[in-house]
Amino acid sequence: MIRVRGLKKHYRVHKRPPGAAAALKALFRRDWQTVKAVDGIDFELGAGECVGFLGPNGAGKTTTLKTLAGLLHPSEGEVRVDGHEPQRRESAFLEKIMLVMGQKQQLLWDLPPAETFELNRAIYDVPKDVYRRRLDELVTLLALGELVNKPTRQLSLGERMKCELVAALVHGPKVLFLDEPTIGLDVSMQVAMRDFIRRYNQQTGATILLTSHYMDDVEALCPRVVVIDKGRLSFDGTLASLVQQVKPEKRLTLRFASPTTRAQVEALGTVVKFSAAESELQIPAAQVSAVVAKALGTLPVRDLNVENAPLEEVMSELFARTAADTRSTEAVR
Amino acid sequence: MRGLGRYVSLFGLQLRTSGLLAAQYRWDFLIDGALSVFSAAAALVPLFVVYADERRGIPGWSFEESLVVIGCFLLLQAILEGAINPGLVAVIEHIRKGTLDFVLLKPADAQFLVSTSRFQLWRVAGLVNASIVFTFAFTRLGRWPSAVGVLQMAVLVAAAVWILYSLWIVIVSAAFYVVKIDNLTYLFTSLFDLARWPVTVFRGALRVVFTVLLPLGLMTTYPAEALLGRLDWPTLVASVLGAGLFAAAARAVWLRSIRHYTSAGG
Known part of the structure; x- marks a missing residue:
């Protein structure tokens, strides 16, 4: 379903030391540096798999997800999602996927979420009867009730996040990229979101790639994890083998x-x-x-x-090892 | 683009959403109405000053004829502020915050989605002001525009709207490369304000700039001449072709720019 081969995403950013003199100098002459957000990664996901995509902040997780969703163009390498080249942003591809970002929202702030759902229905051209059935299911599963008719600005963070999920799923995507979907939610809301994602995966057979800093999310949802650090893959396998290997x-x-x-x-x-x-x-x-x-x-x-050992400890041990490996490789060079 | 019907219904839905938002903020109607009266008065005052002395004025344009240009200006200003600015100004914010992701993830033309995402429906008050100015000017002239003149004017206003929209798309596209483009939008608004004068007030290089690069003449002077019954057909055809060129260039710039989207945050 998803195939990533030698994916690289490099950015050219200008580098400026702090201070007024440096700022003045930068007006006339800029120093540039290449940031390797993703630096040659390979992995595959089969249809219906739910895989955790883990790594510390700045590891390249979100960049990879955005590349898979067609928002970013790869600098090098090949990416295929259900046979499509994401960056071409073909309608047939966009109808199959969705990227949910815990830190960004698409709901119209001053109107009830139901208005965003209806707008998405029209954009995705979902037949009305299919839409009503799907919406009923989603609203019931997420226990939203009449909340969908309250202005978004009056909803709590957790309620908004549930509505964001509904907005993202009205077209029934086959591939779901979830970027920190439970961030900032209280424990009971995190559990509710996890249950929902698990059921969605089981009932629809959707392929899910999930990033989360909450290891409980990963343990509850993902039999397999792919770990990225400093733009490179450091592990790809089952959770059990990750624990076995690292701790x-x-x-x-x-x-x-x-x-x-x-x-x-x-x-x-x-x-x-x-x-x-x-x-x-x-x-x-x-x-x-x-x-x-x-x-x-x-x-x-x-x-x-x-x-x-708790997964948090396993992960920090793994990240510490990767950092040490990188330092020793650089020292050899 | 997929089926035109789908885009028509999407447009209707986006308009409905803007209607719902407008209904939420009913006070905006009063504020926008008052502002549009103030803006119309501000547009008229310089004209009264210029024509206060009978020896002065704009060569080739009587006071009443200049009022027709102001009427066209108010009409375009209402369309610009009500239909073009709101959606496209929001794009700049979307690019800055990275929320343009949600537009680019949708299986519909991104330029269409952002352009129709928001309308300030209360700005329709500006159309009332334009009508009052037209009625006053033609009453004083003692004659009314011909049917052909009105048709020509409608075509030219459509071309002007297309050009204004295209220029906005180019400005918004700049936001994909540089984060802060507020100054560019202020510059554009200030330059558009010059469209309240017949283009003949500009001479030399300025005349060329405001005819070709930022075709203010096409926006207000030519529609006014159409209403006054003195526009030649070649000018009309050239204006429509020019609008087509602007639109094609803007589309090319937009498509090239979205490749540079770096999706801020996360």
Whole structure:
């Protein structure tokens, strides 16, 4: 469904040090530099896949999404979405896709969202009966009710974001690019959005590429992740293999029936968090059974839990490694 | 472009949306009405000053004939401020904030979508002022325009609107390259203000500039001459062809410029 080969997006921007003298000099002579927002990436997505596209700020995620959506022209490389070349912005292509941006809105601010939905219906030429059925489904799924008839400016951020999703989906896109769709939302609204995206993916078979800084979004929705850092891909695979590759150690949480000392806990492995009533340990995966047996035998354990390291930690570890690799490569050069 | 019918219905829907917005801000009607009366008065005052002394005036144009030019100016100003400016000024903001993304993601012509995105319907008050000025001028002249004259004027006004729109598209396209183009829009508005005078007031190089580059003559002087029954057909044909050239050039500039869209933010 989506194929990216050797995609590069470079910008030429002018560079100016701070200060009045530099500003004056820049009026007459400008120094330019090339920013490599995306620097040669390859990946593919099959039809119906829901893939997390992750990376730190400025990694090139949004640039890639915008290129896939046809908003930006690649500097080099080949991009295909369902057989189309996005930058040509053919109607047949634009009717199949949508890019939802958590930080930008298309709803008409002074009018109810229903007016934007109707405008989009006309633009996408959706037959009225299909539109009504789809709108009913979306409004029910997102529990919007009469909110769609209230002026947008009177809606809360979460309500607006739900309406943004409806506006983006009235034409039933087959490919959905979601750029931080849950940003700024409270926890319950994030859960509601996640549920909705999962159901949309399952019910319509749409292909979804999602960027989010909330790892809960990724864990809940994406069996596979593609990681980009400084414009280059650093990982492409399942979430489980990402964790296995980057942070294979397990987290053992122990809750105690009576107070315990730090020394007792340290005897079992690396202590991540410690309190007299509850502690968290990091242990090699192969030693889980032995350590658990030892903990049960030597400490007043009331309850225990074994799980992978939090995805946030896995990601920051991965980004730190990529940064170190880049530094060492530059040093060799 | 896909089916013309679809674009006609889209235009209707965009107009309806502007109507709903206008209804939300009913006070705008009073404010716009008052402003348009003030603007009409401001357009007329210099003319009264010029013609106060019988020895002065604009060569080849009596006071009443100059009033017809002002009537054409008010008519075009109402169309410019009511139908052309609102949508295109919004584009500059969309480019700055990166929200033009939503226009470019739609399977419809982006130039059409932005141009019809917003109308200031209350600016229709300017048309009333133009009608009053025309009625006053022709009553004092003691004659009325012929049917052919009115038809010629309608064609020329359409050509003028097309040229104004095309010039705006070129200005807006500049926003894809440089972020702040406010000064360019002020310059354009100030230059358009010169269209209240018959083009014969300009001499030498200025005359060439205001006939070819920024064809103020075509915008107000020629339609006024059509109403006064003294426009020759070749001028009319040349004006329509000129408008076509402006439109084609503006389209080419727009299409080239959207390739430079960098989609701010995120």
